[in-house]
Amino acid sequence: MELKLTRTQGIMRSARYVLWLVLFAVSIEVAVRVDDWITFRAPIFKNFNQESLVETDALGKRGKPYAHYLKWKLNSLGFRGPELRPDGLRIGTVGSSETFGLYESIDHEWPRELEQSLNSRPGPVRIEVVNFAFAGMLVSTFEKRLPEFIQLTSPQVVIIYPSIVGELYRTGNFGPKPKANGKTPTPPASELRIKYRAETIFKNNAPHWLIDWLRERRALRVFADTPLVMERAPDSLLDTFREDIKRVIFGLRADGVVPVLVTHATYFGPRLDSHETPMMINWRQFYPMLKEEGFLDMEARANAILKEIALSEHLILIDAAAKMPEGGEFFADFVHFTDRGSRLFSELIAGRLQCLRQQGTECLADARTQPSQPKSPHSFQ
Amino acid sequence: MLFNSLEFLLFLPTVLIVYLLLPWRGQNRFLLAASIFFYASWNWKFVFPLLFSTTIDYWVARRLEQLVSQGKPQTDRRPYLIVSLVSNLGLLGFFKYFNFFAENVQQAGALMGMNVSLPTLQVILPVGISFYTFQALAYTIDVYRGQTHATQSFWDFFLAVLYFPHLVAGPIQRASNLLGQVNAPRTITREKWADGIHLIFCGYLKKVFIADNLAPFVNHVYDLPTASGFEVVAATVAFAVQIYCDFSGYTDIARGVAKLMGFEFMLNFNLPYFARNPQDFWRRWHISLSTWLRDYLYFSLGGGRGSAPVVYRNLMLTMVIGGFWHGAAWNFVLWGGYHGLLLAMHRATGPWLATFFAWPGKIGALASASFCTLAMFILTCYGWLLFRADSLDEVLRMTAKLSSPLEGFDLATLNTVAVYAVPIFVVQAVEFRAGQLDLFSAWRIPAELRAVCYGVITYLVLFRGGLPQGFIYFQF
Numbered sequence: 001m002e003l004k005l006t007r008t009q010g011i012m013r014s015a016r017y018v019l020w021l022v023l024f025a026v027s028i029e030v031a032v033r034v035d036d037w038i039t040f041r042a043p044i045f046k047n048f049n050q051e052s053l054v055e056t057d058a059l060g061k062r063g064k065p066y067a068h069y070l071k072w073k074l075n076s077l078g079f080r081g082p083e084l085r086p087d088g089l090r091i092g093t094v095g096s097s098e099t100f101g102l103y104e105s106i107d108h109e110w111p112r113e114l115e116q117s118l119n120s121r122p123g124p125v126r127i128e129v130v131n132f133a134f135a136g137m138l139v140s141t142f143e144k145r146l147p148e149f150i151q152l153t154s155p156q157v158v159i160i161y162p163s164i165v166g167e168l169y170r171t172g173n174f175g176p177k178p179k180a181n182g183k184t185p186t187p188p189a190s191e192l193r194i195k196y197r198a199e200t201i202f203k204n205n206a207p208h209w210l211i212d213w214l215r216e217r218r219a220l221r222v223f224a225d226t227p228l229v230m231e232r233a234p235d236s237l238l239d240t241f242r243e244d245i246k247r248v249i250f251g252l253r254a255d256g257v258v259p260v261l262v263t264h265a266t267y268f269g270p271r272l273d274s275h276e277t278p279m280m281i282n283w284r285q286f287y288p289m290l291k292e293e294g295f296l297d298m299e300a301r302a303n304a305i306l307k308e309i310a311l312s313e314h315l316i317l318i319d320a321a322a323k324m325p326e327g328g329e330f331f332a333d334f335v336h337f338t339d340r341g342s343r344l345f346s347e348l349i350a351g352r353l354q355c356l357r358q359q360g361t362e363c364l365a366d367a368r369t370q371p372s373q374p375k376s377p378h379s380f381q
Numbered sequence: 382m383l384f385n386s387l388e389f390l391l392f393l394p395t396v397l398i399v400y401l402l403l404p405w406r407g408q409n410r411f412l413l414a415a416s417i418f419f420y421a422s423w424n425w426k427f428v429f430p431l432l433f434s435t436t437i438d439y440w441v442a443r444r445l446e447q448l449v450s451q452g453k454p455q456t457d458r459r460p461y462l463i464v465s466l467v468s469n470l471g472l473l474g475f476f477k478y479f480n481f482f483a484e485n486v487q488q489a490g491a492l493m494g495m496n497v498s499l500p501t502l503q504v505i506l507p508v509g510i511s512f513y514t515f516q517a518l519a520y521t522i523d524v525y526r527g528q529t530h531a532t533q534s535f536w537d538f539f540l541a542v543l544y545f546p547h548l549v550a551g552p553i554q555r556a557s558n559l560l561g562q563v564n565a566p567r568t569i570t571r572e573k574w575a576d577g578i579h580l581i582f583c584g585y586l587k588k589v590f591i592a593d594n595l596a597p598f599v600n601h602v603y604d605l606p607t608a609s610g611f612e613v614v615a616a617t618v619a620f621a622v623q624i625y626c627d628f629s630g631y632t633d634i635a636r637g638v639a640k641l642m643g644f645e646f647m648l649n650f651n652l653p654y655f656a657r658n659p660q661d662f663w664r665r666w667h668i669s670l671s672t673w674l675r676d677y678l679y680f681s682l683g684g685g686r687g688s689a690p691v692v693y694r695n696l697m698l699t700m701v702i703g704g705f706w707h708g709a710a711w712n713f714v715l716w717g718g719y720h721g722l723l724l725a726m727h728r729a730t731g732p733w734l735a736t737f738f739a740w741p742g743k744i745g746a747l748a749s750a751s752f753c754t755l756a757m758f759i760l761t762c763y764g765w766l767l768f769r770a771d772s773l774d775e776v777l778r779m780t781a782k783l784s785s786p787l788e789g790f791d792l793a794t795l796n797t798v799a800v801y802a803v804p805i806f807v808v809q810a811v812e813f814r815a816g817q818l819d820l821f822s823a824w825r826i827p828a829e830l831r832a833v834c835y836g837v838i839t840y841l842v843l844f845r846g847g848l849p850q851g852f853i854y855f856q857f
Contacts, residue, residue, distance in 0.1 A: 020832040027836025032844065197844050205387040 010020040032193045040068045043327035045193050054134055059144045063134050071106045077152050080131045081112060088126035089151060089266045089354075089360055091115075092257075094142045094248075097313050099133035101342070108339045110327035111348035113161075121350070123357030126174045139244040148324060154362045158252050159349060161262040161320075163335065164302035165295070167237055168287045201316065212278040219285035227289040233290060233298035242305045249313060258364045261310050262318045263350065269326030272296055283334035316364065318352050320345060382422040384634045385589055385849055392419065393638065400642055405566040409540055412642070419545040420508070425506040430472055432604035438517040439531075441465040442524040449524070458525055465521040469514040475760060476506050481709035510721035511551035511706055513542050515673055522677055529557040537563045544644070545636040550597040550628070552649040552669035559644070567643025575828075580637030581820055582835050585842045589628030591801045593847030595623040598797050603769060606778070609789025613782040619798045620769050621762045622700065625653065628667070648818075654761065654806070655813045657753040658731070661725040662761060674703045692728065696735050697721035707768075712776065723760060 005013065014342075036042035042052070053072055055064040063078030075083050080100055084090075093099050093111040101109025115129035130153050132142065139162045142149075142256035142354070149155075192296075203211060252259045268276050280292045281286030290298070303321045310317035322328060337345060382388045390667015397414045400408055414774045421428055441461045448458045483499040488602030518635075520538075523529040532538045541559045542548075602616035629650040636646045649669050656662035663671040675684075682695040697718065727734070738749040763783075770776045808820070817823035821831060 016828070020828055023829055023832040024836040024839070027833040028840045031840035033836045035840070035845070194840075290525060315651075 004255055013165075014063045017369045018027070021369055027192050029192055032197065036193065048134065048193060049191065049196060055377070057344055059148075061136070062145060062148075067188070072101075073106075075091075079153075080109065082135070084153060085126075085128055085132065087250065088128045089356055090155045091127060091129045091356075092132050092149065092153060092155035092158040092160065093129060094137070094139075094158060095133045095196065096137050096163040096166060097133075097135035098136075098163060098335050098337065100135050100159050101131075102135070102336040104337060104339050104355075108342055109344040110337060110346045110349075113343050114349055117346050118354065118357055121357045123359075125352075125357050125360050127356060135360075136166060139241065141349055143244060143248050143251060145202050146248065150252075150255050150257065153256055153304065157258045157260060157353070157356065157364065158362075159260045159262060160245070161264065162241070162302070162306070163239055163264055164233075164298055165283075165287050167241055168233070168289055170237070170240065175277070197368045212282075215282045215285070216278060219281045219288075222288050228289055230290050230294060232294045233301070238298075238301050238305060239359035242309065243310055245306065248315075249315065258316075258361055259308075260316045260318065260349075261306045262377070263306050263321035263322035264299055264335070265320040265345070266296070266299060267326060267328070267331035268299070270321075316352060318349055320348055322349055382419055383583070384631060385593075385850075387539065392521075397641060401569070408433065408567075408642075409537065409563060409567075412544065413536060413540045416540065416543040416545040417745055420543065420548060423508050424505065430507050430510065430717045431649065432539075433519050434469055434472055435539050435542050436535075437468045438465055438521050439535050441521050442531035445524045445724045447499075449527050455525070456706065461545065462525045465518065469518050473510060473514045475502075476504060478509055478709045485590055489769060492587065512553055513548060515706075516553050516556075517542055519553070519673060519677060520560075523556055523735070527589045529555075529560075530824045532556075532564065534564075541645065544639075544642075546638040547646060548770050550631050550635075551667075552635065552646050554646060554669070554671050562644050569641075569643040572632060573643065573806060575831075576819070576822075577637040577640030578835070579831070580633045580640065582838045584630045584633030584635075584637060586630070587626035587805070589846035590804060590838075590848075592627035592843045593799050593849065594628060595626075597620045597796070597845060599623055599769070603771070610782045610785035610789045611787055612652070613779050614786045615794050615798045617762045617766050617779075617783075618802060621654070621758075621765050622798075622802045624765060624768075625650070626805065651818065652809050652813050655754055655809065656757050657750060658734075658757060658759075659720065659727045659760070660731075661843065662757060663720070663724070670703065670706075674699050674857075678702060689729070693725040696724045700724060711773060712767055712770050715773075715776070716764055719767055723764075743822050773843050 033042075033044045033048075035047055037044050038047070042048040047071065050069060050072070052069050052072060053064060053067045055078075056062075063074045063080065064073065065076050065078045067074045067078070072080060073079055074341045077084070091114070093114070099109070101111075101112065104110075108129065111129045111131040111133075115127060118127040118129075131144075132149055139160070142160075148292055156327070249259045272280055277292070280295065283295060284290065284292055287295075301322070303319075307317060309315065323340070324345060328338075330338055330344060332338045332341075353364075391422040392415075394503055396412075399411055400415075403411055414733050417428060420431070441464055445458050448461070449598065466619075480501045483501055486499055487497050520529070524531050537560065540554065541554070541563050544559070544563075546809070547554055599616050599620045602612045608616070610803040632646075632649040636649075639646045647669055651666060653662055664726050679695055679699040682698060683691060684695060685692050687695075698721075700721030701717040704713045704715070704720070707713045707716070738753060740746060766779055766783075767776055767790035769781060792837060812818055812820055815823055820826075820832075826834075
């Protein structure tokens, strides 16, 4: 039996327990940082997160050469994937985080799957797929980078898988995009590295109802802080999207590159079912300026624009939005693929482009020509 | 609900908080409810065979106790013991071995040109059935032998069998040990909590960081018909480390959790890979099972008394049955027979070996001890190959590969195993030299440094652990 403690002894003991807990927590954080240093050569005292994968120059963001964060590894040119080979037919892929790869296992993001799928088909032409994408890349961002990417990689074909939601931040002054935890980005120095990893473990193991409930709570906080909420994406946003796409196509064709358009697929398919509402709320917390009902309408309008452009410009169009099955088997969240989804998506594209393996770009001759001059660029800002 | 699941990490603190707030009798009732919940989380139907087994054993023990107090001879008590044996072994045989026997009878019939048709059962093997039936049997045999008293309370007995930390994979507790702790208030001290927390951290480190990280490599090599000789050697050593860390990790967690509640479980592993001979190995590996087999089977067969052939027979029978206890497959029988053979050979050659290895001087003693330890480790590893293989064909294929151990040598394979195996061997070598299983206590590591070490362990377990795998011994 333990002796009764005096008040002072009790306080001292409590203080020791607190000290042990602090030491315990600090040593976990230190272990994460040392491990990051050993594994990724990450700086111990600076911030290290997904932002470490990109750098900013006069043209905006781009992938940072040799950057390595957890499963994401960039090559010497700042593109996710292996170093470029000197031979073969080169296909570039343009898009946002869906194309860069988020939830898929290493080497299962759709550009890698596409390369494997095409090369597994009969034909003499070796195909190489270069993933130009990074998280948050807009069509307009790519347009600025186009000459640089073409000079670096000389692609013969570029597949454009554009996401329109990122354009919403161009419709007004909404401040910085919220992070996954529902708060606006914090200064780098204050970020604990164990936090992201602990959240990932929690998301992978906690019951779905609990995750949905927590997401909804966070989303409601974000929505409450958003002053301007739109029922529907404005036509001007879609017009900008159209012009951005056209300029990219014009730029690619001017350099003799064949553009290929892919419509944007989502977890929800064409309609929002009632059981999909928690996922939609989860999506909306990143773009709180648009009501839930507006998202699928915006997606449908953006995809209609892609179809319209493909028709008028005689481009190859792959209607992934119509062909990808909806739901959690293929989508890990609202737009990002699971391994299975990524494989199916790449098969859709590979099925349409398999002639490249046998004939090279000759088989896409129709899509290479007929450039049309787009309107002059303008911005909402 | 596995120990390495999020559910258990929520379950345990909840149980602990409520447990510590309750008086002793309330603690027992609450623990029983928590243990039923824990067990039913696999499948609520599993509770019924366990209830059946414990009800019969409780009743048998009470009757045996009456007969012992009346001074009745063992012959009068024997029918009751047989009831317990038949019900427990019948339960085990029904769930675990029926399909195995049916399949083998059919195959034997086919070999002899007969068409024997036996039904196969579509039943799920209740988790931990091998462990709790042996524990219940030990209780009735002890009461039969007059070595312990039957408990008055069914619920206390039910709790002793069902107590969740040891329910599914042991250690197989003796009734005299655990019932005594259930029947009296437990003392919870800071030292017990410190030991318990230490064991839990060590257990998770062994299981999640070491065993689960080695499992994919082992599985890959065993599934690869074209594995090179070096890969087979590496996988065999890796499996030796994996199964030790998996099982002793589970035991550490079980013992640690029990300590947090004031219970003491018996030691189950004592640096088994530092054994110098087969007998020494079985004094260090799965001690709760090996002592069970010794006390209730080997001694019942006659033990070491009688002529040499009789003793060898007893050893072989004990180990073959021990092997068969692990699972309804011929490779477990083979593994048991292999260890029985090692034990018999050691018994036959022990005095000669002792003389042969009595090398003079300190260096001589160290060299002979090291040689014997290494030789025993190699023999043990081969036993694990028999244990891990899925079929006799696989045993033959893997054994053939061992004849060219350096074929396909590559540093990456070596590194895959060494990065997990070397640290555990180094730590255990230090423990072996120090004669202590808990270096933190032996070296009086201050609590502040312990907190740092536990932080690092938490990091390794949470963020560097392998993909979650079930505990190997849960299947038994």
